[in-house]
Amino acid sequence: MYNPVAAVGAFSIRLVEEMGGMALMFLKTLALTFKPPYRIRLLIKQMEFVGVKSTLVVVLTGLFSGMVLALEGYYGFRKFGGESLLGATVALSLVRELGPVLTSLMVTARAGSAMAAEIGTMRVTEQIDALSAMAVNPVHYLVVPRFWAAVLMVPLLTVLADVVGIAGGYFVGVILLHIDAGIFVAKMRELVELVDITNGLYKAFVFGAILAIVGCFKGYNARGGAEGVGKATTEAVVIASISILIGDYILTSLLFD
Amino acid sequence: MIKIVNLHKAFGAQEVLRGVNLEIPKGKITFIMGRSGTGKSVLLKHIIGLLTPDRGHIFVDGEDITRLSERELMRLRKRFGMLFQEGALFDSLTVGENVAFPLREHTKLSEKEIQARVEAKLAQVGLLEAIDKMPAELSGGMKKRAALARALALDPEIVLFDEPTTGLDPLMQESIARLIKETQKAHDLTCVVISHDVPVAFAIADKIAFLHEGVVIEEGSPEEIKNSQHPFVKSFIRALPTGFKEA
Numbered sequence: 083m084y085n086p087v088a089a090v091g092a093f094s095i096r097l098v099e100e101m102g103g104m105a106l107m108f109l110k111t112l113a114l115t116f117k118p119p120y121r122i123r124l125l126i127k128q129m130e131f132v133g134v135k136s137t138l139v140v141v142l143t144g145l146f147s148g149m150v151l152a153l154e155g156y157y158g159f160r161k162f163g164g165e166s167l168l169g170a171t172v173a174l175s176l177v178r179e180l181g182p183v184l185t186s187l188m189v190t191a192r193a194g195s196a197m198a199a200e201i202g203t204m205r206v207t208e209q210i211d212a213l214s215a216m217a218v219n220p221v222h223y224l225v226v227p228r229f230w231a232a233v234l235m236v237p238l239l240t241v242l243a244d245v246v247g248i249a250g251g252y253f254v255g256v257i258l259l260h261i262d263a264g265i266f267v268a269k270m271r272e273l274v275e276l277v278d279i280t281n282g283l284y285k286a287f288v289f290g291a292i293l294a295i296v297g298c299f300k301g302y303n304a305r306g307g308a309e310g311v312g313k314a315t316t317e318a319v320v321i322a323s324i325s326i327l328i329g330d331y332i333l334t335s336l337l338f339d
Numbered sequence: 340m341i342k343i344v345n346l347h348k349a350f351g352a353q354e355v356l357r358g359v360n361l362e363i364p365k366g367k368i369t370f371i372m373g374r375s376g377t378g379k380s381v382l383l384k385h386i387i388g389l390l391t392p393d394r395g396h397i398f399v400d401g402e403d404i405t406r407l408s409e410r411e412l413m414r415l416r417k418r419f420g421m422l423f424q425e426g427a428l429f430d431s432l433t434v435g436e437n438v439a440f441p442l443r444e445h446t447k448l449s450e451k452e453i454q455a456r457v458e459a460k461l462a463q464v465g466l467l468e469a470i471d472k473m474p475a476e477l478s479g480g481m482k483k484r485a486a487l488a489r490a491l492a493l494d495p496e497i498v499l500f501d502e503p504t505t506g507l508d509p510l511m512q513e514s515i516a517r518l519i520k521e522t523q524k525a526h527d528l529t530c531v532v533i534s535h536d537v538p539v540a541f542a543i544a545d546k547i548a549f550l551h552e553g554v555v556i557e558e559g560s561p562e563e564i565k566n567s568q569h570p571f572v573k574s575f576i577r578a579l580p581t582g583f584k585e586a
Contacts, residue, residue, distance in 0.1 A: 119444075204429075211389050212427035216441045217416040219409075 148247030201301030
């Protein structure tokens, strides 16, 4: 018979177990980072996969986010004659919030899911056991390069999304809606501070770490063949995305206070 | 020598090993046999420290591996080679890169020396022509041979085989069995083979142990096993496929 108390209890235990497991994997990853051999080739390969190959999707996301922000902002500002603030609003929304969050969510969907699927497949086909049997630490070999690739590349992709997004906003605001270019840029320079940009990048660092650890953890603990890998991949994307959004609120309240 | 003492392992409520006691002699081929799902692979993974027992000990040359730290286990594992059931080749690397992997990780050999060693190991298993192929391009038997070449790359003292002949045609089974025997002889290896392949076991084993319901119920030389009076062992070694009996 379905017992709601038992179900809540089981869910809570699983939640604590998973969070503990991810925290342990994070600490292990940090500790193993400084242990030779340094796998630079693997790191570069992962940076290419996480970073370079995510460029197009991040550019498109940034571009259309900036364009739609300008369009929506213009609609609101026009009601009280505040169109001159459009450039600043688009830039602030992007560098503080949408740049890091949307970039991380896109990288989670593209690379975080691939991390879970690839490591999960290696788990169910005993390739991870084979690494251990050959006296190679699987976390050192598989997780450390992916973790640092995400931590380094997500901020870079965020910068790209910010720049392209502002360009998109400029195109819609200045070219299509005929706001004065000088005012658009001047207000943006006046109201956007360096701290807005750096805090946005701090967020990107953290989100990169979250998506890599969640993706690797879910793959590493996948069980039960193809179905298990599919489940691990789905859970990785869902958990990383929710964690990024929750983390975003916490970081915003801490950093921009 | 490997000595397993009173080994227990449960997964949740399912007790898989219930006090396994077994001695695996040095420089010999020992088969661990039993029905599918009796914990043979679980036992093998304990021997190389991939699983930790709930109770009991495993001594490798007098050293209790159940008490070793992760770092000490890594050191010990360099003395082992393991052939996994499906090969467990890294599917992002070519066959040659797979065999080179442990050499690149654990030796200071030059690329030229590694290449020479890889070619020698692949030639030993008759797979030199597949050196540049990806694992996905190989048949089941070729995968097992490539995995064996990788397991032997570091010239281990002990090699563990998880179902080396399962899923192969009879000729390939014979070829793999012959390869195990020849390799063992050539390098004086200690081999532990998990299998339910009775003809192969009788052909190449020095010792056979039967695992049933979580314990070793019978062990001895192939001759002793053939004459065993234990009902399970008798039925196991004389069993024929069901369809065959009905016919």
